[in-house]
Amino acid sequence: MIKKDSKTNHEIWSDKLTKIYGKGNEAIEAVSKIDLRVKPGIHGFLGPNGAGKTTTISMLVGAISITEGGAKIRDLKAGSVAAKQLIGFLPQDPVFYEDMTGEEYLIYMGQLGGLQKKEARLKAQQLLEFFNLFHARNREIGTYSGGEKQKVGIAASLIHEPKVLILDEPTANLDPIGRADVVKKIKELSDRVSVFVSSHILSEIEQMCEDVTMIDNGKIVISDSISNIKKSFISNLYILDTNMNKKFVSQLEDKKYILKARIDDIDGKIHIIPKDAEKLRDSLPQMLLKNKAKLYSFYQPELSLQDIFMEIMTKERGNKK
Ligand SMILES: Nc1ncnc2c1ncn2[C@@H]1O[C@H](COP(=O)(O)OP(=O)(O)OP(=O)(O)O)[C@@H](O)[C@H]1O
Ligand SMILES: [Mg+2]
Known part of the structure; x- marks a missing residue:
């Protein structure tokens, strides 16, 4: 049910992107021939546990190999050094150097991203301010709360000024206030970077995103703007x-x-x-x-994304029985 391809430039694009883990009888097709069309703005990537979100993202950022098909970040082949430079990435389970301070960590990540130390320090300070973490800049990350860690993680992924930010469940494990804070910051970022964000918290995606792609069992079940999806379901x-x-x-x-x-x-x-x-x-x-x-x-009620998602999933799974 993919929306007809338009000629607009895509931030992320894929053609029959497929990942098979393992071989022979043990093989698992975690992602199956997906065609992604991600325009500038904030694009939500939805799906239940095990749907294939992290696997797809890992292929897009070049962390794992692509079994079949291909993907591009803007015009660059996913996984290439040039494509990696365009991307900022927050993994689902980020690993921090807990004994570094927030500021040291960001400077370090900036230098890894190719910045001079002076420039990295300046960017680190700007980002710490943006994420309301400036007061905690000299504290070790190990002492940060879950929400503060997530924000430092997003800040680190932004330090080399990427064009496309890919966030894998940035609000997982956060309390409602921490989540709302992270969602607000992601929204504020959207005028300087395109965001591709995975989540299974639909109300959050509804607040942040204009377009969404839902996957289940490694396949796209719907990809469109939230407003179009809502229009087609409300009737x-x-x-x-x-x-x-x-x-x-x-x-x-x-x-x-x-x-x-x-x-x-x-x-x-x-x-x-x-x-x-x-x-x-x-x-x-x-x-x-x-x-x-x-x-x-x-x-006729205005359906929430959650209602629609449940309806689509029920139908999808019903059809497979
Ligand atoms: N390294 C691996 N080897 C074998 N199977 C894997 C591997 N990584 C993931 N899988 C399987 O691939 C499928 C998709 O997993 P994936 O982590 O991409 O899902 P997800 O949508 O990110 O789920 P979640 O919402 O729980 O994070 C699952 O069935 C998972 O068990
Ligand atoms: Mg995942």
């Missing part, structure tokens, strides 16, 4: 609430114009996916009258 769910939901649901289930009707576990209302929405709207008043039912509400 299909109707919520009905009456004083006799149980009775109504069994009547609705039998109608030809209904695909699915069920009482939702959480809100107790009837969630309806019609085959023919107009028929549903037309026949509802009569059904209510006939049953002498009271109507509390009938509306």
Whole structure:
């Protein structure tokens, strides 16, 4: 279900990118022929545990080999030295030199990225300020909180001024305040660098990103802007609430114009996916009258990314059975 390829320049692009771990009977196809199209801005990379996010990212940053297909960062082949220079990367489980201070660590990373010490110090100080860590600059990283460590990790990935920032679950293991802080900083970064960020916390992705790609079992299930995804999903769910939901649901289930009707576990209302929405709207008043039912509400909800994700995953997995 990939969006039609446009001629715009892509920050990240892949063609049938595939990773197979192991050989023979032991082989696992962790990523299977994925075509990524990542435009400038913040792009979310979603998928449940084991979907293949880290594997994909590891191929993009050149940390592991590509089994088949290929990828580019801007116009440069993923894994090449030139492509690596364009990228800032925060791994899922970053390893810090815990006995270095925040500032020492950033200067060190800057020098590794090719900066002179003086320049690295200046950039380190700017980044420490940007991430509200200046007060902690002379403390060892080992004493930093989880959120502070994540921010130092992102700062380190930015010190050589990359064009594309790749973050693998930057908010994992953080409390809600730490997460909100990291999300805010990532959003603020988007005017100077494109961001490709993986997460399975959908509400966060919804706050940060314009476009998303969802993968499951190593395959893309959807890739589009969040607004397009929401538009295409909103049309299909109707919520009905009456004083006799149980009775109504069994009547609705039998109608030809209904695909699915069920009482939702959480809100107790009837969630309806019609085959023919107009028929549903037309026949509802009569059904209510006939049953002498009271109507509390009938509306189309704005779906959260979480709802949509659950729906897509349920469908995907249902189809495979
Ligand atoms: N080095 C490896 N050797 C063999 N299999 C691997 C290796 N690394 C990952 N896998 C397998 O590949 C699949 C994808 O893993 P990956 O880490 O890419 O998923 P993920 O989407 O990042 O998951 P999570 O959300 O848990 O981080 C999983 O089935 C995993 O067990
Ligand atoms: Mg991962």
